[in-house]
Amino acid sequence: MRPPPVETPADWMSQALRGIVDPLAQMLRLCQGARPPPISRSASPAVGKPCAESPLIHQAVGFAEYDRNVSATQLEHTLLRKTFTELSGEDELLSYDEFWAALTQTLRFDLSEAEAQRVWSRVAASGGGGGELSAAGITYEQFLHGVSNVPFLRNVVSQYKLVETKFEVPEGYDYSRSTNENYADASEPRRFYGCHQALREGLDYSYHTNYTEARQYWQDQAILSVVARTKPKRTPWIVYTCGPMGAGKGYALSWMSKHGYFPLEDIVHIDPDHFKKLMPEWEEYTRRSDRAGDMCHRESGFMQEIAQEVAMRNSQNIWVDGSLRDGPWFVKVFQDVRRRFQKYKIAIFAVSASEEVVRKRIAARASQTGRAVPEHLIKASLQSVASSLEMLTPLSDFVARISNETSTPVLEAYIRINASRDWGLVQAQFAQPEMGTFPNSLAPLALVQVDLDDSATPLFTDANATRAVVNLDHPSLANLRGAVRSAKLALSPRSPITLHPEARAAAGVPECAASFAFAYPAALSWGLLEEGVDLSHAACNVLTAGAFVFFDARGGICGVCAVCGLAEAECADVASRSYYMLQFSAPVLLSPSAVAHLKPRMQPVTLAALLAKGAKQFGWIAPGEKLPDVGLPSLAGAFVYDMVDRTILFSVVDEYSMRAPFF
DSSP states (O other), rough: OOOOOOOOHHHHHHHHHHHHOOHEEEEHHHOOOOOOOOOTTTTOOOSSOSSSOOGGGGBTTTTHHHHHHHHHHHHHHHHHHOOOOOOOOOOOOBBBHHHHHHIIIIIISSHHHHHHHHHHHHHHHGGGGGGOOOOOOOHHHHHHHHHOOOOOHHHHHHHHHHHHHHOOOTTTTTTTTTTHHHHOOOOOSSSOOOOHHHHTSSSOOOTOOOOOOHHHHHHHHHHHHHHHSSOOOOSSSEEEEEEOOOOOOHHHHHHHHHTTSSSSGGGGEEEEHHHHHSTTTTHHHHHHTTHHHHHHHHHHHHEEEEHHHHHHHOOOOOOOOOOOOOOEEEEEEHHHHHOOOTTOOEEEEEEEEEHHHHHHHHHHHHHHHHHHOOOHHHHHHHHHHHHHHHHHHOOOOOEEEESSSSSOOOEEEEEEEOTTTHHHHHHHOOOOOOSSSSTOOOOOEEEEEEOOOOSOSEEEEESSSSSEETTTTOGTTTTTTGBBSEEEBBBBEEEEOOOOOOHHHTTTOOOTOEEEEEEEOOOOOOOGGGTTTTOOHHHHHHHHOEEEEEOOSSEEEEEEEEEEEEETOOOOOOOOEEEEEEEEEEOOEOOOHHHHHHGOEEOOBBBHHHHHTTTOOEEEOTTBOTTTSSSSSOTEEEEEEESSEEEEEEEETTTTTTTTTTT
16 A cells, blocks of 8 residues: 655655745854855866876775675675565555554654655665655665665665564563563673663663673664664754653654654664563563563663764664653753763753643543552652753753643743744754665765864975965875875855854864865875775865864964764764864756866866766855856855766755854
8 A cells, every 4th residue: 555645744844945044044143254255166176187197996085995885785685685674575665654664663763654655655766766766665676775865764674674573572581570680781890781881881781781791682672663764964963851740742853753853763762661661571561560661670771871972973863762860960961961072962842731621631540540649749749840851951951841731742942932832943953864875865074173282294385266285295205295286275255254153163273263264185196005004094084085174263274174984974973073073965067168168177086986876076165155057155165076967966954053154
């Protein structure tokens, strides 16, 4: 059966985003200066002639990682075929009903049907089957295309393979004891297994229990089913729900997801109750006693801690389900997020309802379950929300107040009063389309700071309006200097920096920086580089992949952020690395006039992942620069890539100020 059509954002949303600044963006924006002035069409960068030699794929930046990915893909092909056959049955067509059954019955994903329908429709949107799905289902070729382009579908495949090894509850399991007591491993020293060994080792075992080997592997499977949702975000969000029991927090968030304002299929949902329901022992616990939740509480909390840490290290948007009732405790939690994960923004969704409605819902739930809630707990729940919000609001970036009195939640206010009550304000932050792989989309570009003070030898000897000269005697360039044909790096025109002082440090911009330019890679004889030579130093990245160069008011170089590759690995430990990410909007096809205009600045592509996809040359478009036949200029700057059959532009996007992190 073909799923019903998924609702799309209303026209007013697009109009609002094209406006000056919507209230949420205005509240969150860090940039306070004016937009950089448009650059005239005649102001093409004087970069000189492109270097004659392009790297072969095996010589290019990031080839080792690209090669590993290709090898893994080849190994996975047989497994993918097996998974597809098991999902689709004998007719070799995977229907929506079969897909939905796999999600809910086999994998037990925490996903509504509306969210599953959006994932299903992305297989068509990513290009498989010409952008359409047949009523009967999708073919194996469409399935392969979807796995390549839709991260959530890759997660489905990986989890489907894992369930082939099911966890069996031991014979004689003691249901009078909790799961953490039954599966405790008290041996010393503690032994850790699976893919989260380092995280397990750092947990508090004065409170938690270490688990048996088999149970640790099962926990990993359950955790991965929750956390592997999307690619890393450059400025991710962690969202906490807040509200008394009976306010309908889960319903309100599900309603927001159904209408596309807060798409849960793209957000890691950390819910200890979901982990409880995944436990093989859960159904028997619930059959025997009304204390099933208590019996699974310690282990579900243990899994919640690991899941949240994994998701944050992978820079994913996260929803932590709860009540925030213990305000002082969450003050410490918020402060810890600020200290260890500085890229994260913190949001609170405070869901409320009148006391009368809350009590009616609690009574209805008690009637269904046969378990009444004590009066003192109801009163404490109603009173705790206000005090928690008072403590936590100053530590947050965004607070949305949502009234859930009726079947349709209402956005009452956010941090400051919002008279429009416009759900698009939330949608603009959390509902981002998925476009697949290059050239249908450009993965986030990873940038790493270059320490200009790590050597007595300066990295640059000179710089003017069109080029910067690298000092090849710099010790970090020892493995590279023999292949450098010219130490002169072509520069784009400089653009002013208008970033707010508080945001400069977070973006790695020196305090003295007044402008920036993009430095293209150096002219290299790639064939002279020895195979396996270490070029991982950030200074080498400047020459092999390019960099953003910062200038002070006098024109001197005061900072550099080098390109070090594409940040596209879903399980990469992004947050623990000291790099920043540029994210990009959907591609724009350029006209012949625009291509001719850009020709003087184009340089050979040096990133292996892009070379493998057919990209030949690239160029940087300055913020505000106008191009022939292109409507609005890219306010945050853009990269252009020349393919065999087309030239495409990817504009840099910023979630808050609609600008890149430097200007």
